[in-house]
Amino acid sequence: MKRAILSLITIILLLSMCINAFAYCESFERTGKHINVAYVSDVHTPQGHQCGYICQDCELITVTGYTTLSTCCRCTGNHNYYTLSVGSHTAYGHLVKLKCSTCGYTTSYYKKDDSCCDCVGHIRGLMEINTEHTQGLGHYYTVPCKECGAIIKSGYTTLASCAICNCSHSYTTSISDYHTSGSGHYYTKKCSKCGYVCDSGYTEKSDCCECRGYHNYSYSVSPAHTTYGHYVTQRCFDCGHNADYYTTVPTCCYCRGYHNYSYTVSQEHTVDGHKKTGTCSACGHITVSYTTLADCCLCRGYHDFSEWSPVSKIHEEQGHRQSRTCKICKQTEDRFTTYRPCCLCHGHDMQKTSNIGEHTDFGHAVIYRCITCGYEETIYEDMFGCSLCSNTPTNQEEFMLWIQYLGIPVKSVNGNYTVSFTMYRDYGYIVYGNPQDVVNNHCVAGEYQFLGYTFDEDPFTNISYQNTEMGPVNANQWIYAEISGAVESWDRLEPSVQKPYMLHTNLIGHGAVNFTANDIGMAKTRVQNGASWLSTGSIYTFKTNGYYATFKVPSMGVPDVNLNAAFTEERLTYSAADVHKKGYINVNFTIDKPLKEIDYIKLSVQGGNSIILQPHERNGQLELDIPIQSVMPARYKVRVLIEVKSIFNDVHITREYCSVDLYKEETPYNPTDPVQPEEIISDLPEDIPYQANYDIHVTDISLTGYWNIWHLNERFTSLERVRLNVAVEGRVTKLSVIFSEELKNRTYRDKYGNTYDYKELLGSYDMCPNDICYEGLWENGYTLNTEYILPLCPDTVDSSGNRIKDKYFIKIIAENENKEHTKEYLIDITGNIYDFLYVQP
Incomplete structure (x- = not known):
């Protein structure tokens, strides 16, 4: 330990010398030596005072040892x-x-x-006695110290002048009725004269149950049996203490554990079996259980049922009823199923027909027909492509320009298919390709199974296509499976409005009632087309039974735009030098759509400018150059357009006309002798999204059978007389009608080897379908009405609706100098008229 201390001191001294060595010394720098003088430290340490040398220049201390100082008290030991x-x-x-x-x-x-x-030690002073008497003790006294006042002695004593201290006591003893557990009853012995208590404590009482250790009980037993037995009540005669408990009674059935039952069995069968009732002869207790009977069909687990009755044509709440009856017990059993021809089971499958009226103030009257029951409904709607309804495309070329303007891809994701004008016009969907592009695309009642492809090039299913799948009454009860690409299809929708709308709007089709895509789940629903202001939504689902189902989501509805436009001046005056006159139009409007759904608003005028407004703006001013008119005065009428674009890429256009009167300076307006101006309507273009080019379009093809056995315009019989109607709009120079080869055959050989000739059956070949071509010039369209008698040819569908071969086609080709439009009409053949003579009128 001493070595360790010495080592530590040595290290400290060396560190001190090292630190001092780093100090700068001028003498040492010049001479190489320090100017040292003797040094003794003033600080006393256990070894003494440090001594050695100190440099007068840099104050470097060199310690050589320790010494004592005569002036240091600690060194000499002489302290003051x-x-x-x-x-x-x-x-x-x-x-x-x-x-x-x-x-x-x-x-x-x-x-x-x-x-x-x-x-x-203390010096005893005078005793001090308190005059107040303390019960049982006496008077408190103290003896203080004369010097410091501290209490040397204290206690209790008697006082001669105190009446209590000098009382001849007469004591009485009182005992409490309250028993203290473990002690007994508290008593006090007290002087009746002065109240002095000479004694107190605890004692026992002879009439106390707790002191003697037992109660003097009386008993009563309840006749009612409980879970714990019969309730026994005990009450002590002395203290009234209650001590209750449960016991068994030998005469009680519940206590002894059994009843003396007699049983009866009901003949009526319930869900649990036949009711077996037992009554106890001792206590009257009733027990109920269920048992089986050997002669009961329901007990043995089967009935000898008859066959199910035919499906009732009457639609009830659960569906269509079928019944059967047990031959033994005559019990009747019902079940409910769907009935394909019943629209109450599956809902009306409404299809837009070609019966479309002319433009009216309400739009075009369009007849929708249920392809199942024939129910028809007339709906007024704007027609896509009608110049009086809206400035929208009327052919594929204009449609592609319009789609590009809206920012929608013209080609599908891999570039294999082009967006279809026909599918958008007829169904309101953005479809890529056409039904003919899909391999093995079935067609029932004029409706293809697939309309084409989605943007991701998945087949675009058609909700109007009818399959024969039977199942629950409505789609709410189906079990759906997850679909590849479903979640990704939702992510492509506009997130703030379009996606919630598609998720939470009730679906249409397959009898769905208050049923949404959210109820099915995003992983089990694939969006084929997102709903918007103008476009109908389409959702594809796949069920666990192997069938798919397509649902519609209604469009959000076109905006109701109220447009008011007026020139800032009622009249303008031209000078002889004027070629144009500047005019200004104030435009005010209202739109019934939320601001968050509007992308922008555009105002334009014939022969003038266009302006872009923000979604919240509801007015603007347009400017135009009005050309000088050859007739004066003139009322110059122009058309103002408002184009409202949604965040879903819809464009809705509304128009309004306004006019201004034009006068020459030489013949100004005279209010006393007004001249009625001649109305001149401007033919200048507006700034619209694309260049309209109305050319040629086959608008309608229909074939009507005289027999109409199948009540469909797409299904006929051989040798049936039919009427072909074709309507073409635009400039027509050539119209061609081309039939399938089977429809042009003049001879037919059946499966038994028999050969039939058209002329032998009908007398001539004049009514046999044949390819025809009409050439000429029709500026305002062409309508063809002609009749044929269909030849004998192989069936495409049997009488039960099973497909045998592909449909036959009637192809219409309309042409002019620049454009060509082709449209096909597909039909089925089942049997011939001789097979159905019983339905002849």
């Missing part, structure tokens, strides 16, 4: 003490602290203080 403090009394006496006035060193010791009572 004075009393620093005297402490309070302790067991050792008073602590006295001394301090050296020379070096400040302190020391202490203990000594007695003659003035301290604790050191030399």
Whole structure:
């Protein structure tokens, strides 16, 4: 340990020397030596005072050892003490602290203080007695110390002047009725004169049940049996204490554990079996259980049922009823199923027909027909492509320009298919390709199974296509499976409005009632077309039974735009030098759509400018150059367009006309003799999204059978007389009608080898279908009405509706100098008229 301490001191000295060595010394730099003088430290350490040398220039100290100083009290041991403090009394006496006035060193010791009572003892003073008498003790007294006042002695004593102290006591004893557990009853022995209590404590009472250790009970037993037995009540005659418990009664059936039952069995069968009732002869208790009977059909688990009855044609709440009856017990059993011809089961499958009226103030009257029951409904709607309804495309070329303007891809994701004008016009969907592009695309009642492809090039299913799948009454009860690409299709929708609308709007089709895509789940629904203001939504689902189902989501509805446009001046005057006159039109409007659904608003005028407004703006001013008119005065009428684009890429256009009167300076307006201006309507173009080019379009093909056995315009019989109607709009120079080869055959060989000739059956070939071509010039369209008698040819569908071969086609080709439009009409053949003579009128 000593070596360790010495080593530590050596290290400290070396560090000190090293630190001093780093100090700069000018003498050392010049001479290589320090200017040293003798050095002794003033600081006293346990070894003494450090001694050695110190440089007068850099104050570098070189320690050579330790020494003593005669002036140091700690070195000589001669301190000049004075009393620093005297402490309070302790067991050792008073602590006295001394301090050296020379070096400040302190020391202490203990000594007695003659003035301290604790050191030399107390001096007894006079006794002090309290005049207040303390019950059972007497009067409190104290003996103080004369010197310090401390209490030397205290206690209780009697006082001669106190009546209680000098009383001849007459004691009485009182005992409490309350029993204290473990002690007994509290008693007091008290003087009746002065109230002095000479004794108190606890004792026992002979009439106390707790003191003697038992109660004097009376008993009563309840006749009612409980889960724990019969309730017994005990009450003590002495203290009234209650002690209740449960016991068994030998005469009780429940206590002894059995009843004496007699049983009866009901003949009526319930869900649990036949009711078996047992009555106890002892207590009248009734027990009920269920058992089986050997002669009961329901007990043995089967009935001898008859066959199911035919499906009722009457639609009930659960569906269509079928019944059967047990031959033994005559029990009748019903079940409900769907009935394909019943629209109450599956809902009306409404299809837009070609019966479309002319433009009216309400739009075009369009007849929708249920392809199942023939129910028809007339709906007024704007027609896509009608110049009086809206400025929308009327052919594929214009449609592609319009789609590009809206920012929608013209090609599908892999570029294999082009967006279809026909599918958008007829169904309101953005479809890529056409039904003919889909391999093995079935057609029922004129409706293809697939309309084409989605943007992702998945087949675009058609909700109007009818399959023969039977199932629950409505789509709410189907079990749906997850579909690849379903979640991704939802992510492509506009998130703030379009996606919630598609998720939470009730679906249409397959009898769905208050049923949404959210009820099915996004992973089980694939969006084929997102609903918007103008476009109908389409959702594809796949069921666990292997069938798919397509649902419609109604469009959000076109905006109701109320447009008011007026020139800022009622009349304008031309000078002879004017070629144009500047005009201004104030436009005000309202739109019934939320601001968040509007992308922008555009105003334009014939022969003038166009302006873009923000969704919240509801007015603007247009400017145009009005050309000088050859007739004066003139009322110059122009058309103002408002184009509202949605965030879903819809464009809705509304128009309004306004006019201004034009006068020459030489013949100004005279209010006393007004001249009625001649109305001149501007033929200048507006700034519309695309260049309209109305050319040629086959608008309608229909074939009507005279027999109409199948009540469909797409299904006929061989040898049936039919009427072909074709309507073409636009400039027509050539119209061609081309039939399938089977429809042009003049001879037919059946499966038994028999050959039939058209002329032998009908007398000539004049009514046999044949390819025809009409050439000429029809500026305002062409209508073809002609009749044929269909030849004998192979069936495409049997009488049960099963497909045998592909449909036959009638192809219409309309042409002019620049454009060509082709449209096909597909038909089925089932049997011939001789197979159905019983339905002949």
